Every structure is written in C-alpha cells, then in structure tokens.
Amino acid sequence: MPTSTENSHARRHQTEAFPTASRTSPNPASKNGDSSPPRDLFDTPDEDESAGTAHAPAPVVRHASSAAPTVRCPVLSDGAQMWRLARDSGELDVNTPYAYALLARDFADTCRVATIDDEPVGFVIGYRRPESAATLFVWQIAVDPAFRGRNIAGLLLDGLVRDLPDVTTVETTVTESNASSRRLFGKFADRHGADLAESPLFAADDFPDSHDAEPLLTISGLGR
Ligand SMILES: CC(C)(COP(=O)(O)OP(=O)(O)OC[C@H]1O[C@@H](n2cnc3c(N)ncnc32)[C@H](O)[C@@H]1OP(=O)(O)O)[C@@H](O)C(=O)NCCC(=O)NCCS
Incomplete structure (x- = not known):
C-alpha cells in the first residue's frame, strides 16, 4: 500500500523480503507499563512538543491505555480519526x-477500526477486487504509534477475514523497507495456514512523485 517515500527511504536498509524485524521504536505501552486513564488517550501536544512544526499539522500525542481493543466496522463519523491515524x-x-x-x-463491510476505550486507535481499509470478489485488497492499515506491538493490526486483519468467509485471498502492497508491515502480513499468513507470494506490481516510475516501488503480496488459501 502506498507509503510515504521519505520514511521508507530512511528504512531502506531493511531489504530482506520477510526479515525478522527488530522493533524500530520503543513501545510506550510496554516500556512504561502505562495505565493512564482513558482521558489521557488523546492529549494534544504542549507548545514545546510542537515547536518547529508551526506549519505542519501537529500529531496527536497519545498515552497507551492497557484496555483490550475491540474491532468493529467503521461508521461515517470514524472517517476523521482514520484520517488522523493515517496522517500520524x-x-x-x-x-x-x-x-x-x-x-x-460505503466500504464499511471491508474496512475495520480497532477501538480502545471507545476511541479508534487503528484501522484497515480494503475492498473486494472488482474482477474477483473472493480477493480482498488491503489498501491501508495503521495503528497509533502508542499502541503498536500489541497485535492490534493482526486483530484488525483477523476480524476482517473472519467476517468475510468467502474471501480466500488477501492482496496488499508493501515497500521493501517496511519491515513492520511485512512482519504483520507474514504472521497473518502463518496464522491462517496460507501461502504468501511476492511479485512486482507498482514500479517506482508508476507514481508521479518520488515513491518507492510497491511489490504485491498475495496471501492465498486462507483458512479460518
Ligand atoms: C504495520 C503496523 C500496522 C503494525 O501494527 P501493530 O499493531 O504494531 O502490529 P504487530 O503488533 O503485529 O507488530 C508487527 C510488527 O511491528 C514491529 N513492531 C512491534 N512493536 C513496534 C513498535 N512499538 N513500533 C514499531 N514497530 C513495532 C515488529 O516487527 C512486529 O513484529 P513482531 O511482533 O513479530 O516483532 C504498524 O506498525 C503501523 O501502523 N505502521 C505504520 C503504517 C504502515 O506502515 N502500514 C502498513 C503499510 S504497508
């Protein structure tokens, strides 16, 4: 799925197709054992934290609750938070x-949000391929950085395919450098006893901007 080039360039050294990824950033939830009350979930940054980014949209700083995530279909009002999660x-x-x-x-059937204390902390968006309804294309998946490393993305993918029993194949594209995403889809394929294959799809020059190639991952033979 399309990812921003600046960041993926920064991580380009990780070129193994399915590397055993080390954690590229600490997980505040596990590191701090933070059990902040829900009201702290969406604290906005103070002026010092925002310094130097006066013209950029300030990321929302969240403190991870230890509450269990819930996965559900999105509703229209989730769109704004899905956009924030993608932005951040x-x-x-x-x-x-x-x-x-x-x-x-319009695509709630093939999209999901993960909520903690009723606030979206992750989402997946996808659609059935028009020429193959049994193939789900996963367009984007993201989890709030404060909640990563807790298998929330795995829960999103598992919840999605559980609710779409006729889907036998999942497709996505992942840049070579996105180790976390490759781990995510590798583990998803393993959990479902599926085959995972990689093939070229979008080359860098298919995009009008500076963008890494996006090879296709095909996860077929999904078991439930
Ligand atoms: C990819 C992503 C959705 C995974 O979400 P997640 O809920 O953290 O998924 P998991 O808990 O299953 O962790 C997946 C892998 O992420 C890495 N990871 C774990 N903790 C992490 C953390 N705190 N920060 C960053 N990466 C972490 C590990 O490689 C982990 O695999 P492992 O558990 O086998 O070591 C999330 O990292 C994200 O939102 N990334 C930015 C958006 C993105 O790249 N989306 C995919 C585009 S193709």
Whole structure:
C-alpha cells in the first residue's frame, strides 16, 4: 500500500523480503507499563512538543491505555480519526479526509477500526477486487504509534477475514523497507495456514512523485 517515500527511504536498509524485524521504536505501552486513564488517550501536544512544526499539522500525542481493543466496522463519523491515524502513521500516503469518510460509509463491510476505550486507535481499509470478489485488497492499515506491538493490526486483519468467509485471498502492497508491515502480513499468513507470494506490481516510475516501488503480496488459501 502506498507509503510515504521519505520514511521508507530512511528504512531502506531493511531489504530482506520477510526479515525478522527488530522493533524500530520503543513501545510506550510496554516500556512504561502505562495505565493512564482513558482521558489521557488523546492529549494534544504542549507548545514545546510542537515547536518547529508551526506549519505542519501537529500529531496527536497519545498515552497507551492497557484496555483490550475491540474491532468493529467503521461508521461515517470514524472517517476523521482514520484520517488522523493515517496522517500520524509516519508511513502512509495520506488520502483526503473525504476519502476516509467515504470508505467508512460505503466500504464499511471491508474496512475495520480497532477501538480502545471507545476511541479508534487503528484501522484497515480494503475492498473486494472488482474482477474477483473472493480477493480482498488491503489498501491501508495503521495503528497509533502508542499502541503498536500489541497485535492490534493482526486483530484488525483477523476480524476482517473472519467476517468475510468467502474471501480466500488477501492482496496488499508493501515497500521493501517496511519491515513492520511485512512482519504483520507474514504472521497473518502463518496464522491462517496460507501461502504468501511476492511479485512486482507498482514500479517506482508508476507514481508521479518520488515513491518507492510497491511489490504485491498475495496471501492465498486462507483458512479460518
Ligand atoms: C504495520 C503496523 C500496522 C503494525 O501494527 P501493530 O499493531 O504494531 O502490529 P504487530 O503488533 O503485529 O507488530 C508487527 C510488527 O511491528 C514491529 N513492531 C512491534 N512493536 C513496534 C513498535 N512499538 N513500533 C514499531 N514497530 C513495532 C515488529 O516487527 C512486529 O513484529 P513482531 O511482533 O513479530 O516483532 C504498524 O506498525 C503501523 O501502523 N505502521 C505504520 C503504517 C504502515 O506502515 N502500514 C502498513 C503499510 S504497508
């Protein structure tokens, strides 16, 4: 799935197809054992934290709750938070807020949000391929950085395919350098006893901007 080039360039050294990824950033949840009350979930940064980014949208700083995540279909009003999660992901090409609202409304069947204390902390957006309804294309998946490393993305993918029993194949594209995402889809394939194959799809020069190639991952033979 499209990811921002600046970040993926920074991580380009990780070129093994399915590396045993080390954690590229600490997990505040496990590191701090933080059990902050829910009201701290969406603290906005103070002036010092925002210094130097006066013209950039300030990322929302969240403190991880230890509450268990819930996975559900999105509703239109989730679109704004899905957009924020994409914006703050550090990896994804950010679509318009309109696009996330549209997906939440019209493609809720093939999208999911993960909530903690009723607040979205992760999302997956996808669609059935028009020429092959049994193939689910996963367009974007993201988890709030404060909640990464807790298998929330895995829960999103598992919840999605559990609710779509006729889907036998999952496709996505992942840049070579996105080790976390490759681990995610590798583990997902393993959990479902599926085959995972990689093939070229989008070359860098298929994109009008500076963008890494996006090889296709095909996960077929999904078991439930
Ligand atoms: C990819 C992503 C959705 C995974 O979400 P997640 O809920 O953390 O998934 P998991 O807990 O299963 O962890 C997957 C891998 O991420 C890495 N990881 C673990 N903790 C992490 C952390 N705190 N920060 C960053 N990466 C971490 C590890 O490689 C982990 O694999 P492992 O558990 O086998 O070591 C998340 O890292 C993310 O939102 N990334 C930015 C957006 C993105 O790249 N999306 C995919 C585009 S193709």
